[in-house]
Amino acid sequence: MQDRYDAQSVEREAQQFWESRGSFRVLEDPARSKFYCLSMFPYPSGKLHMGHVRNYTIGDVLTRHYRMRGMNVLQPMGWDAFGLPAENAAMANKVPPAKWTWDNIAYMKSQLKSLGFALDWSRELATCKPDYYKWNQWFFTRLFRKGLAYKKTGVVNWDPVDQTVLANEQVIDGRGWRTGAPVEKREIPMYFLRITAYADELLAALDELPGWPEQVKLMQKNWIGRSDGVRVGFEYQLEGERRVLWVFTTRADTLMGATFCAVAAEHPIAAWAAQRDPKIRAFVEECRRGAVMEADLAQLEKKGMPTGLFCTHPLSGERIPVWVANYVLMGYGEGAVMAVPAHDERDYAFALKYGLPVKPVIRHPLGDGVPEPWRAQYAEYGTCINSGKYDGLGYQAAVDAIAADLKAKGLGEKQVQWRLRDWGISRQRYWGCPIPIVHCPACGDVPVKDEDLPVVLPEDLVPDGTGNPLNKLPAFLDTSCPSCGKPARRETDTMDTFVDSSWYFARFACPGSDAAMMDARARYWMPVDQYIGGIEHAILHLLYSRFFTRVMRDEDMLEVSEPFTNLLTQGMVLAETYYRDTPQGRREWVNPADVVVNRDAKGKIVSAKRAGDGADVSFAGVGTMSKSKNNGVDPQALIEKYGADTARFFIIFASPPTNTLEWSDEGVEGSYRFLKRLWAYGAKFDAAARATGDAGLERSVRFELHSVLRQANYDLTKHQFNTVASAAMKILNALEKLPGRTPAAEEGLSILLRLLSPITPHICHHLWRALGFGEDVMQSAWPEPDAAALVQDEIEHVVQVNGKKKGTLPVPSGLDAKGVEAFARASEAVGYWIGQNAIKRVVVVPGRLINIVI
RNA sequence: GCCGGAAUGGCGGAACUGGUAGACGCGCCGGACUCAAAAUCCGGUGCUGGCGACAGCGUGUGGGUUCGAGUCCCACUUCCGGCACCA
Numbered sequence A: 001m002q003d004r005y006d007a008q009s010v011e012r013e014a015q016q017f018w019e020s021r022g023s024f025r026v027l028e029d030p031a032r033s034k035f036y037c038l039s040m041f042p043y044p045s046g047k048l049h050m051g052h053v054r055n056y057t058i059g060d061v062l063t064r065h066y067r068m069r070g071m072n073v074l075q076p077m078g079w080d081a082f083g084l085p086a087e088n089a090a091m092a093n094k095v096p097p098a099k100w101t102w103d104n105i106a107y108m109k110s111q112l113k114s115l116g117f118a119l120d121w122s123r124e125l126a127t128c129k130p131d132y133y134k135w136n137q138w139f140f141t142r143l144f145r146k147g148l149a150y151k152k153t154g155v156v157n158w159d160p161v162d163q164t165v166l167a168n169e170q171v172i173d174g175r176g177w178r179t180g181a182p183v184e185k186r187e188i189p190m191y192f193l194r195i196t197a198y199a200d201e202l203l204a205a206l207d208e209l210p211g212w213p214e215q216v217k218l219m220q221k222n223w224i225g226r227s228d229g230v231r232v233g234f235e236y237q238l239e240g241e242r243r244v245l246w247v248f249t250t251r252a253d254t255l256m257g258a259t260f261c262a263v264a265a266e267h268p269i270a271a272w273a274a275q276r277d278p279k280i281r282a283f284v285e286e287c288r289r290g291a292v293m294e295a296d297l298a299q300l301e302k303k304g305m306p307t308g309l310f311c312t313h314p315l316s317g318e319r320i321p322v323w324v325a326n327y328v329l330m331g332y333g334e335g336a337v338m339a340v341p342a343h344d345e346r347d348y349a350f351a352l353k354y355g356l357p358v359k360p361v362i363r364h365p366l367g368d369g370v371p372e373p374w375r376a377q378y379a380e381y382g383t384c385i386n387s388g389k390y391d392g393l394g395y396q397a398a399v400d401a402i403a404a405d406l407k408a409k410g411l412g413e414k415q416v417q418w419r420l421r422d423w424g425i426s427r428q429r430y431w432g433c434p435i436p437i438v439h440c441p442a443c444g445d446v447p448v449k450d451e452d453l454p455v456v457l458p459e460d461l462v463p464d465g466t467g468n469p470l471n472k473l474p475a476f477l478d479t480s481c482p483s484c485g486k487p488a489r490r491e492t493d494t495m496d497t498f499v500d501s502s503w504y505f506a507r508f509a510c511p512g513s514d515a516a517m518m519d520a521r522a523r524y525w526m527p528v529d530q531y532i533g534g535i536e537h538a539i540l541h542l543l544y545s546r547f548f549t550r551v552m553r554d555e556d557m558l559e560v561s562e563p564f565t566n567l568l569t570q571g572m573v574l575a576e577t578y579y580r581d582t583p584q585g586r587r588e589w590v591n592p593a594d595v596v597v598n599r600d601a602k603g604k605i606v607s608a609k610r611a612g613d614g615a616d617v618s619f620a621g622v623g624t625m626s627k628s629k630n631n632g633v634d635p636q637a638l639i640e641k642y643g644a645d646t647a648r649f650f651i652i653f654a655s656p657p658t659n660t661l662e663w664s665d666e667g668v669e670g671s672y673r674f675l676k677r678l679w680a681y682g683a684k685f686d687a688a689a690r691a692t693g694d695a696g697l698e699r700s701v702r703f704e705l706h707s708v709l710r711q712a713n714y715d716l717t718k719h720q721f722n723t724v725a726s727a728a729m730k731i732l733n734a735l736e737k738l739p740g741r742t743p744a745a746e747e748g749l750s751i752l753l754r755l756l757s758p759i760t761p762h763i764c765h766h767l768w769r770a771l772g773f774g775e776d777v778m779q780s781a782w783p784e785p786d787a788a789a790l791v792q793d794e795i796e797h798v799v800q801v802n803g804k805k806k807g808t809l810p811v812p813s814g815l816d817a818k819g820v821e822a823f824a825r826a827s828e829a830v831g832y833w834i835g836q837n838a839i840k841r842v843v844v845v846p847g848r849l850i851n852i853v854i
Numbered sequence B: 001g002c003c004g005g006a007a008u009g010g011c012g013g014a015a016c017u018g019g020u021a022g023a024c025g026c027g028c029c030g031g032a033c034u035c036a037a038a039a040u041c042c043g044g045u046g047c048u049g050g051c052g053a054c055a056g057c058g059u060g061u062g063g064g065u066u067c068g069a070g071u072c073c074c075a076c077u078u079c080c081g082g083c084a085c086c087a
Helices: A007-021 A050-068 A084-093 A097-114 A130-146 A195-208 A214-224 A252-257 A268-276 A278-288 A345-354 A395-409 A504-508 A520-525 A540-554 A636-642 A644-653 A668-687 A695-717 A721-735 A743-756 A761-770 A817-826 A828-834
Strands: A034-039 A072-074 A149-159 A164-166 A184-193 A226-238 A241-249 A260-263 A304-312 A319-325 A336-339 A412-418 A437-440 A444-447 A478-480 A487-490 A528-534 A564-570 A573-581 A587-590 A595-599 A605-610 A616-624 A794-801 A804-812 A841-845 A849-853
Touching: A007 A097, A007 A644, A007 A761, A034 A050, A034 A504, A034 A520, A050 A072, A050 A528, A050 A564, A050 A573, A050 A644, A084 A097, A097 A636, A130 A149, A130 A444, A130 A504, A130 A540, A195 A214, A195 A226, A195 A540, A214 A540, A214 A564, A226 A252, A226 A319, A226 A395, A241 A252, A241 A260, A241 A336, A252 A395, A260 A304, A268 A278, A268 A304, A268 A319, A278 A304, A278 A319, A336 A345, A395 A412, A504 A520, A504 A540, A540 A564, A573 A595, A573 A605, A636 A644, A636 A668, A644 A668, A644 A721, A644 A761, A668 A721, A668 A743, A668 A761, A695 A721, A695 A743, A721 A743, A743 A761, A794 A817, A794 A828, A804 A817, A804 A828, A817 A841, A817 A849, A828 A849
Parallel strands: A034 A072, A034 A528, A260 A319, A528 A564, A794 A849
Antiparallel strands: A149 A164, A149 A184, A226 A241, A226 A304, A226 A412, A260 A336, A304 A319, A437 A444, A437 A487, A478 A487, A573 A587, A573 A616, A595 A605, A605 A616, A794 A804, A841 A849
16 A cells, blocks of 8 residues: 555546446445435536535435445436526626537536545436426426416516616616616516415414424424414495405404504505605605515505505494505505504504504513504403493403404404415526417416427527527427417516426436326335535425425325425525625625734734735625625635545534634644554555454454444434544544554444445545455445443543532442442542532433432 | 524534534645746644643633533523515
C-alpha cells in the first residue's frame, strides 16, 4: 500500500469498480425486503450547491447503510427541469431554455457522479422530456373529466408595462423586477385542481404518519386549517330585491355582539358600492394595487369604508352597516365577515379606528364592560350575556342554539370551513408542461385526446419578458377541436412545476413505461420508505404529492395512500448575502466567495468589499442559498482540492441533518486530516506483523470500540449522522493506542471501515480490499456490538451533595439502587464529603449517580 | 401579521427517558521533527480569582417546578424557514 492518501485516484478507482459491476442497479425482487430511499430531485440551476451535497450525502448514507443491512435499496436520481430560472437565463443569454437546462443537467450529473453516490442512473428522468410530461397531461385530462380539474378565475400579479404576469419572486417591494412599475392584481381564467376534495383525508391521515416529524405534520395541519363554525346570513335589500350576505364564523356564540359586517374589496357588494361612490371606487382601486402575496396583505394597515349598505341581524333584527375592508380575504370563506369588536382583536382595532359600536356579549374575568384597552382575555370562551334568550349559555351550547335558530329561519347552519384552497396550476409561461386543452368556439374547453398526447412544447423559443412566446406561434396555437374537428385554439398556459414533482417518485419505480403512467413495478417500490429533502418543502410540495398519490390510488394506479412513509427534513444550508447598488439603481448580488469581510471583535461585519475590484458591498444577512441572491457555494472547489470523501465527511460531520447550517468551510481541513490519518493507519497496519497484544489494553480498547459502536448504531436510528462521524474518529483514536496489528486492532479496523463506508465510501472501499478484509465492503455485514466486550467490573458513579457534584466513586457493577446506596454510605470518600451533617435522603440512579441530601 | 423551528466555549457541535455541561472536531497556545517552511506528532485550552490544592460563575433573557433543569412549565428577545406563481 502506498503511504500517501491520494483521494483522486482512490475515488476514480472505486467509482470504476462500482460502474463496471453495475453495483447500484436494482431490480424488483419480491423475495427481499425493499427499501426505496429518495432525496428530492434537484432543479438543474447550473451547478450543485452545498444544500444538494448535504441532501444527497444524507440519502447516500442511508442507502448504503440499509444495503449493508441486506435490503434491496433503490436510490434514483432525476431532474425537476421545468421552471422560471431557465426563462430568465434564456432572456439574459438569448439561448432557448431547453439548451440551458440540458447543459446544466450534463454538468450537474458529472458532479453527482464524482461524489460517488450509490444512484441507479438507469432510472434517470427529466420532467421537461415529452415522455415524462405526456403523463402530466394524461393525468390532467383524467382529473378534468372527473371534475377534479376545473376552470375559474384566479388572481395574479400584473406588470402593466411589460403586460405580463409576474411570479411572486419577480415582485420586489410591490414593483415589477424588470420594469420597476407598481404591480397590480388581475383576475384571469385558470385551471385549478380540487385538492379541497381531499382536505378531510389529507388532514386525518397525518395521524397515521409516525415516520414524519411532528413539526411538519403540525404545519400541514395548520395549513389545511379545518375550522368548525357556522355560516350566517345577513339579509339586505338591493335594487328592490332581497339578498343575503353570507359570512362564516367560528364564534357564533358572539353573534349577538356583531355590530357591523365587512366585505373584501373584490366582493360583489364592494363592486356595487364602488359604482355609486367615487371614494369607494378609489379605495377598491387602492386595494387592487400591490402584489397578491399573503405576507404583504397581512401586514397592511387595516383600512375600510362604509359601503352605505345596511343589512339585518338575523336574530336581533338590528340594522347592521356593511363595510368594505382591506383585511377581508376574498379567497377564504365567503369573502365577508361579521365583526364582533368586543371579542375579536382585529375587529376591536377596526371599530376603535372608525368609531363603530362595541357590544360585549361574553362574560370574562375582567368584567362585563367595554374593553379598554384590548386584552387577550376578551377573546376567550365564556358565558353569554346581553344576548337575550342565549344568556347564560356556554360556548358550545350557545353555538348549538344559535345555529339551530338560524337554520329554522333559513339564515345559516353549521359548516366546516377549510383554510386550504384549490390549487391553481396555470402559469402564463413558456418553459413548462403545456396544459392539454383546446378551446373550441363551439364545444368550449375540450381536453386533448389520449392518442394525441403529448402536446409537445416547441423547444427552440426564446422568451423576451413580455409574456409567453407560445402566444405568438401559430404552429402551436392553431389546431382543431378534438370533439367537432373544426378549427380551434390551443391553450398556451403551462402547468405549475409542482405538478411535475408531485408524482416523479412513482415514475422512478417504472422507467420506460410507455403504455401507462406507471406499471406493476411501481406497486413493488411504492411507497418511498425514506424521503429526504429541505424543510422549505414542508408544506406545498409534500402536500401536493400526498394529494396526487391519493388521486393515483383512486385511479387504481397505486395501492398506497401516502407517498412517503418516513420523512427526513434536512435543515437549510445558509450563506451570507451581499449586494451592491448599480448606478442604474438595480441591486446586484455578489457571491460571498468573492467578498472580503472586515469584522469587529465580536464577529459582527463592519465592512465588506468585492475581491476583484474592491467595490463596497452591503451585507444583507444570512439566507438560503439561491440563484436569485447569488449566494450559492459551489462544492466543486472542495471536491477538487480534498476529494469527494472529505466533502461528504465534512458536510455530515458539521451538523446534524435537521439543523440549519450556516455555511463555512473552516474545519474542512480537520475532516481531510482524519481521512489522511485513517489512510496512514491502514498503511501501518498493512506493514505490521500479527501480534498478540497486552490483555488489559486489548480489553479496554475493545470496551471503547464496542461502546462507541453501540452508540453509533443508536445514533443511526435517530439519523444523527454527525455523531456517527465522531464515532469513527473516536474508534481511530482508540486504535492508535494499540501497539500494532493485535486482534483488537483487526477487529476495530474492520468495524471502523464498515461503519464509515456509508459516509466515505471510496477510501473505505479501497482499504477494505487492500488490507484483505474482503472484496467489497458494501457487500459485508453491518457491524454489531459484542455484549461480552461491554461487561465492566466497576462503574464510576457521580457523587453529589445537595445536587452539587463532589466527585466520582467506582461502584461494583450489578448492584441495585439499595446496594449502591449502602456501598456509598460505607465509602470513605462519601464520609469525607458529608462530614458531620445528617443525611436526610439519598437519591440513587444505578450506573450513574448518587445524590446525598443533607 | 399568521404558522413552524432554533439559540450551549472564539467556531461547528455533544449530552441516553430530568442525572458528571462542553464528547468529537476546528481555531488558538506551547513543545517535538526541520537549515527553514509545509505536512506530521505530543501536550494544553469554558469564564473569573488563586503559585497551587481549589473556589465561584456558566447552556439567549426573566420567572417557576424538582434532591437535581441545556432538557419540563410560564412570559419574553433575537434569528431562520413557510405563507399558495422561486424551487
